[in-house]
Amino acid sequence: MTIEHSVITDTAQGKLILGIESSCDETAASVVRGGTEILSSIIHSQAEEHAQFGGVVPEIAGRSHLREVHRVIREALREAKVSPAELAGVAVTVRPGLIGSLLVGLSAAKGFALRHRLPLIPVHHIHAHVWAATMELTTEAFPAIALVVSGGHTALYRAESPREFTPLAQTLDDAAGEAFDKVAWILGLAYPGGPSISKLAEEGDPSAFRFPRYRPKALPNSKELGLERPLGFSFSGLKTSVLYHVRGQDALADTPAPSDIPRRADVAASFQEAVVDALVNQAVEAASREGLDRIFVAGGVACNKRLREKMTAAAIAAGKTAIFPSPAYCSDNAAMIAGLGWPLYEAGATSDLTLDASPR
Amino acid sequence: MEAEPQSCIELLSTSVEATLAWAESLGRLLGPGAVIALDGDLGAGKTTFARGLCAGLGVTEPVHSPSYTLMHSYSGRLEVYHFDAWMEGREAAFLDGGGVEWLFGEGVSVIEWARRVEDYMPSERLEIEFLHLKAPAIDDDGHPIGDPIRGIRVRARGQAYLELVTQLTDPKSLPNGLRRAEEADRLPPARSSGSLRESPDSVNRGSDGPLEAPERLI
Numbered sequence: 258m259t260i261e262h263s264v265i266t267d268t269a270q271g272k273l274i275l276g277i278e279s280s281c282d283e284t285a286a287s288v289v290r291g292g293t294e295i296l297s298s299i300i301h302s303q304a305e306e307h308a309q310f311g312g313v314v315p316e317i318a319g320r321s322h323l324r325e326v327h328r329v330i331r332e333a334l335r336e337a338k339v340s341p342a343e344l345a346g347v348a349v350t351v352r353p354g355l356i357g358s359l360l361v362g363l364s365a366a367k368g369f370a371l372r373h374r375l376p377l378i379p380v381h382h383i384h385a386h387v388w389a390a391t392m393e394l395t396t397e398a399f400p401a402i403a404l405v406v407s408g409g410h411t412a413l414y415r416a417e418s419p420r421e422f423t424p425l426a427q428t429l430d431d432a433a434g435e436a437f438d439k440v441a442w443i444l445g446l447a448y449p450g451g452p453s454i455s456k457l458a459e460e461g462d463p464s465a466f467r468f469p470r471y472r473p474k475a476l477p478n479s480k481e482l483g484l485e486r487p488l489g490f491s492f493s494g495l496k497t498s499v500l501y502h503v504r505g506q507d508a509l510a511d512t513p514a515p516s517d518i519p520r521r522a523d524v525a526a527s528f529q530e531a532v533v534d535a536l537v538n539q540a541v542e543a544a545s546r547e548g549l550d551r552i553f554v555a556g557g558v559a560c561n562k563r564l565r566e567k568m569t570a571a572a573i574a575a576g577k578t579a580i581f582p583s584p585a586y587c588s589d590n591a592a593m594i595a596g597l598g599w600p601l602y603e604a605g606a607t608s609d610l611t612l613d614a615s616p617r
Numbered sequence: 618m619e620a621e622p623q624s625c626i627e628l629l630s631t632s633v634e635a636t637l638a639w640a641e642s643l644g645r646l647l648g649p650g651a652v653i654a655l656d657g658d659l660g661a662g663k664t665t666f667a668r669g670l671c672a673g674l675g676v677t678e679p680v681h682s683p684s685y686t687l688m689h690s691y692s693g694r695l696e697v698y699h700f701d702a703w704m705e706g707r708e709a710a711f712l713d714g715g716g717v718e719w720l721f722g723e724g725v726s727v728i729e730w731a732r733r734v735e736d737y738m739p740s741e742r743l744e745i746e747f748l749h750l751k752a753p754a755i756d757d758d759g760h761p762i763g764d765p766i767r768g769i770r771v772r773a774r775g776q777a778y779l780e781l782v783t784q785l786t787d788p789k790s791l792p793n794g795l796r797r798a799e800e801a802d803r804l805p806p807a808r809s810s811g812s813l814r815e816s817p818d819s820v821n822r823g824s825d826g827p828l829e830a831p832e833r834l835i
Contacts, residue, residue: 439684469756471760
């Protein structure tokens with residue numbers, strides 16, 4: 258026992274964590290020192306395997322993870338020049354995600370942990386995305402507002418620490434990324450919609466058309482009760498507005514073929530502007546109400562250039578700072594998992610082999 | 618093969634609350650294995666209807682669009698499986714890969730964009746299609762101005778659903794703001810849900826006319 262204990266102490270001094278991510282369609286492994294120093298980050302993207310279906314197919318994702326996960330782990334260790342004996346622990350995404358995909362990464366992590374006598378560190382995928390935004394900070398990161406915005410999530414949190422997230426608002430209907438996908442379809446642009454709309458929008462005028470920026474309604478009697486307007490997102494009405502815009506506001510008209518839509522770039526730019534404004538408005542409002550100075554923006558939509566520009570400017574105007582991960586770490590990766598793994602390990606948030614995964 | 622008995626009833630909604638209340642009452646009546654196929658334009662109210670239906674089934678968790686994750690499952694009085702076939706190729710691959718077991722299982726299945734995966738649907742099901750009759754005006758904060766007028770076309774496929782629809786669309790039991798459509802407000806023909814697979818260039822996007830001729834309506 259004494260020997261084993263001293264081994265753990267030694268490896269803890271190295272602060273090296275292996276991270277494994279497999280929640281959706283990227284199989285990834287990474288070694289990170291002390292939460293922020295990325296020694297390797299290997300990502301196998303399955304994008305090509307899913308492209309023919311126009312989106313991620315869980316069965317195909319699960320099988321592909323199974324094929325790639327061990328190779329990706331080996332490569333992450335080799336590139337980092339780290340041997341399993343030097344690791345302090347294995348961090349692994351356990352939620353949320355496609356359950357079949359999560360289980361592949363979790364099983365690989367369990368096997369690795371068992372063989373090398375390492376503690377398992379369960380990681381929440383969303384918290385890890387937020388951690389990605391903090392990795393280049395040299396100052397104290399928390400508490401902060403976190404806006405997580407992707408194809409499947411659009412939510413605001415008050416993040417007290419890397420692992421304490423209080424939800425402040427989430428979308429009533431579609432995620433922001435989903436609205437991008439559906440409007441891209443209306444405009445005849447490729448899936449995923451975020452990058453293709455963003456590209457077309459560069460040629461368009463964002464103020465050409467006025468699309469709605471959703472804000473929740475004030476509660477009845479809110480003035481008398483001294484209540485603030487609730488925070489929230491909704492992108493379904495915006496999507497419908499774009500649909501009826503291209504139909505000339507005629508509900509019974511057919512949706513025109515993309516090539517027949519006038520000023521398509523202006524529609525794309527005006528739509529993107531509405532999404533960005535809604536996100537910026539609610540995030541800055543949340544930061545003001547919570548009295549917090551930092552706004553972390555994470556998830557795939559955090560790659561959006563217009564969001565980065567406008568959020569940064571609005572935060573500065575409000576005396577706050579908006580912080581984004583480097584574009585390379587906005588989409589799914591394991592560096593954010595291994596990174597967040599370290600503060601969790603330090604806090605003793607480790608698990609034994611009974612660890613389970615959850616889709617939500 | 619003898620065709621399943623079917624009936625089609627058209628309703629007119631002038632209130633989102635009325636549609637939600639009606640969806641809830643449907644939810645309360647459903648039994649194990651029920652299949653509800655939803656169709657209609659983007660933003661026509663499929664997810665909202667699914668939310669009402671889930672409430673009627675005793676689901677207390679928030680119900681969101683399942684487009685991104687293919688299917689959400691919820692626990693209420695029965696298990697509820699909320700599918701979305703928006704990306705039909707992906708949904709078909711999902712159903713082929715075992716998802717179809719949920720569709721024929723003991724829970725209640727709710728499928729948005731169901732026509733896109735019609736081949737996978739059980740022959741007995743309740744089809745509900747939403748039609749925007751007037752382009753909804755939306756204020757700058759994203760809230761609808763006034764109540765949008767929607768057509769709701771309900772088609773029962775199979776005896777059990779026929780009885781359910783008769784009970785559900787009885788004019789006496791319809792909530793305020795929802796009424797049977799009359800000759801004067803004959804709803805436009807059904808829109809196809811479009812097909813991404815057959816037309817990657819997105820030409821066939823909900824514009825190819827009636828799937829069912831109006832004279833087949835009773």
